[in-house]
Amino acid sequence: MNPGTQMVKLTYREAAREGLRDALARDPRVFLMGEDVGHYGGCFAVSKGLLQEFGPERIRDTPLSELAFTGMGIGAAMGGMRPIVEIMTVNFSLLALDQILNNAATLLHMSGGQFNVPLVIRMATGAGKQLAAQHAHSLEGWYAHIPGIRVVSPATLADVRGMLWTALEDPDPVLIFENNTLYTMEGELAVDAGPVDIDHARVLREGSDVSIITYSASLHKSLAAAETLAGEGISAEVIDLRTLRPLDDATIMGSVAKTHRALIVDEGWRSGSISAEISARIVEQAFYELDAPVERLCSAEVPIPYARHMEQAAIPQAETIVATVKRMVQSHG
Amino acid sequence: MKNKTKQTAKVDRDHGLRLLRKMLLIRRFEAKSAELYSAMKIRGFLHLYDGEEAVAVGVMEALTPEDAVVATYREHGQALARGVSANAIMAEMYGKQEGCSRGRGGSMHLFDAAARFYGGNAIVGGGLPLALGFALADAMQGKKRVTCCFFGDGATAEGVFYESLNLAALWRLPVLFILENNLYAMGTAICYAHAVADIAPKAASHGVQTEIVDGMDVLAVEKGARRGAEFVREGNGPYFIECRTYRFRAHSMFDAELYRTRAEVEKWRKRDPIASFFDLCKEQAVLSDADMEELERDVAAEVDGAVAFAEAGTWEPVEDLTRYVYSEGRPR
Numbered sequence A: 001m002n003p004g005t006q007m008v009k010l011t012y013r014e015a016a017r018e019g020l021r022d023a024l025a026r027d028p029r030v031f032l033m034g035e036d037v038g039h040y041g042g043c044f045a046v047s048k049g050l051l052q053e054f055g056p057e058r059i060r061d062t063p064l065s066e067l068a069f070t071g072m073g074i075g076a077a078m079g080g081m082r083p084i085v086e087i088m089t090v091n092f093s094l095l096a097l098d099q100i101l102n103n104a105a106t107l108l109h110m111s112g113g114q115f116n117v118p119l120v121i122r123m124a125t126g127a128g129k130q131l132a133a134q135h136a137h138s139l140e141g142w143y144a145h146i147p148g149i150r151v152v153s154p155a156t157l158a159d160v161r162g163m164l165w166t167a168l169e170d171p172d173p174v175l176i177f178e179n180n181t182l183y184t185m186e187g188e189l190a191v192d193a194g195p196v197d198i199d200h201a202r203v204l205r206e207g208s209d210v211s212i213i214t215y216s217a218s219l220h221k222s223l224a225a226a227e228t229l230a231g232e233g234i235s236a237e238v239i240d241l242r243t244l245r246p247l248d249d250a251t252i253m254g255s256v257a258k259t260h261r262a263l264i265v266d267e268g269w270r271s272g273s274i275s276a277e278i279s280a281r282i283v284e285q286a287f288y289e290l291d292a293p294v295e296r297l298c299s300a301e302v303p304i305p306y307a308r309h310m311e312q313a314a315i316p317q318a319e320t321i322v323a324t325v326k327r328m329v330q331s332h333g
Numbered sequence B: 001m002k003n004k005t006k007q008t009a010k011v012d013r014d015h016g017l018r019l020l021r022k023m024l025l026i027r028r029f030e031a032k033s034a035e036l037y038s039a040m041k042i043r044g045f046l047h048l049y050d051g052e053e054a055v056a057v058g059v060m061e062a063l064t065p066e067d068a069v070v071a072t073y074r075e076h077g078q079a080l081a082r083g084v085s086a087n088a089i090m091a092e093m094y095g096k097q098e099g100c101s102r103g104r105g106g107s108m109h110l111f112d113a114a115a116r117f118y119g120g121n122a123i124v125g126g127g128l129p130l131a132l133g134f135a136l137a138d139a140m141q142g143k144k145r146v147t148c149c150f151f152g153d154g155a156t157a158e159g160v161f162y163e164s165l166n167l168a169a170l171w172r173l174p175v176l177f178i179l180e181n182n183l184y185a186m187g188t189a190i191c192y193a194h195a196v197a198d199i200a201p202k203a204a205s206h207g208v209q210t211e212i213v214d215g216m217d218v219l220a221v222e223k224g225a226r227r228g229a230e231f232v233r234e235g236n237g238p239y240f241i242e243c244r245t246y247r248f249r250a251h252s253m254f255d256a257e258l259y260r261t262r263a264e265v266e267k268w269r270k271r272d273p274i275a276s277f278f279d280l281c282k283e284q285a286v287l288s289d290a291d292m293e294e295l296e297r298d299v300a301a302e303v304d305g306a307v308a309f310a311e312a313g314t315w316e317p318v319e320d321l322t323r324y325v326y327s328e329g330r331p332r
Helices: A012-026 A050-054 A066-078 A092-103 A156-167 A218-230 A249-259 A274-289 A308-314 A318-331 B014-039 B053-060 B076-082 B086-094 B126-141 B153-158 B159-170 B200-204 B220-234 B264-270 B273-283 B289-312
Strands: A007-011 A028-033 A059-061 A084-090 A120-125 A150-152 A176-181 A187-192 A202-205 A210-214 A237-242 A242-246 A262-269 A295-299 B068-072 B117-121 B147-152 B175-181 B209-214 B239-244
Touching: A007 A012, A007 A176, A012 A050, A012 A084, A012 A187, A012 A274, A012 B014, A028 A187, A028 B126, A050 A059, A066 A084, A066 B126, A066 B159, A084 A092, A092 A120, A120 A156, A120 A218, A120 B239, A150 A156, A150 B086, A156 A176, A156 A187, A156 A210, A156 B200, A202 A218, A202 A249, A202 A274, A202 B126, A210 A218, A210 A249, A210 A318, A218 A237, A218 A262, A218 A318, A237 A249, A249 A262, A249 A274, A249 B264, A262 A274, A262 A318, A295 A318, A295 B014, A318 B289, B014 B220, B014 B273, B014 B289, B053 B076, B053 B175, B053 B220, B053 B273, B068 B076, B068 B126, B076 B086, B076 B117, B126 B147, B126 B159, B126 B175, B147 B153, B153 B159, B159 B175, B159 B200, B175 B220, B200 B209, B200 B239, B200 B273, B209 B220, B220 B239
Parallel strands: A028 A059, A028 A084, A084 A120, A120 A176, A150 A176, A210 A237, A210 A262, A262 A295, B068 B117, B068 B147, B147 B175, B175 B239, B209 B239
Antiparallel strands: A007 A187, A150 A242, A202 A237
């Protein structure tokens, strides 16, 4: 950012929209398609106004046919366009999983390097809005299992605006997961905020006693927990993974080598999760740095329930992060 | 919906030679492939096109090199008819790096960027949305090209078939849909899979221009495909051709063919697209037995050459295993 750059107050939703506007204005090959992205203005109002600004050729309302329009995005990307496919929620993306896994992720390798798929897929994810068990899961970690795609998870205004730019320049498919509880989050961003890298995790708060490794909505809970812990004399470092595939091992291991304790906070289910992968990598690569076992805070292994108190109990919270860190630090002081 | 009655077309000698040679090449290439499969030179799945040659060959006559082709896992015929080299296809089936997909795809995943040949899709119906995407990209870039998508009757039971027809018609996408109706989805006859076994009206019900052709008659297929391709190229939206055809051999090399009778196969064999087209050419005195003999020799040489090419091919180094999972130069 240049000194003197004007800062504006906006929401995560508006920052996401600015990212879309940048992309559409910058590159005539870019277009957005998905359910209700145009006339309705986007299920979460992210694309509101874009139909009026860019027209129906570039803001395309699709029928409810995730499998077909996701596959169509793959073909259009191979055919020279730079499509952004919006899938309303991660649960619905399962209807398109065949195309994502069997085509987007495989075509480059299976064709012996002949065909890139420069496709971007955006979708909403996460619990916290009482949307219950078919709209509120966090399956980013599942997608991170698949070689051939990139999985990114913007938790900040700068990232939700700037990751799209970088993703569109990537020659390979990129999946962007936007946590729906973040859309109303407010913050400040430079008016000319530009692309950000999608290859590295970022240390958002420095600390020396424990590394809290997290992403998406859990980042903000982790930062709040770190603030509380600081008041009690515990110095927590907070890492925003930003990209779930490929994982930035160097940043994770560098932090663990400094703090000697690691807590992974992940809104995915615990079994077979991205948190399990990170834990395994820490044990493989930094075992002798550890002063305490690696710990994980994940979602309870239940379908996300509707009732607010039950939903909140199902996902990691700042209080549970604080309690877990205190136990880790005290019992292995 | 139009259902064209068969007309006896006049065949031009060069045209006749070209069609016959292409069909013969597919037939002989695949016979050799089956032999090599038994000899364990080719492994994995091998789905032969034997009996359906007129479909691929007739359709390709209507396409230009700029058009795109999306096919299924039974795509040796389409690849050969499109002009993908027999050498590269055979090497692919051997798993050699000189293959058209570097040996990573095998029989079911033939790709060739230069021929705009996009597979080789082994998820039934999976190629349909891809074809829509190529067509959408062409339309948005102002290119008057056709994307031709082959699929079987099995695909028409998949949800993605209906999603794709609806989208193609809704957005008037330049797609030429080619249904290869060979009456069986693997070993399940249409009557056991479709409440309404007549498929073309299902496409028509989406507002797609539809036509049914005799898939055993290469000239009928070509004529229909030319009509369809022109319709699509002129910006009228998608066109759907149902080619009624039959596969003479088993679904794959593992198929014991318990689901159909020998008599049924024999009945269809009498309508062999190669023999019947050659008979027509002889009737019209544009081709002779000597021409056929020469074609056989020529095709045999090409097939033998492909086998020699594949035999002489090399194995991709194991160090390249993870190459092309992501584009070169990007973190993985």
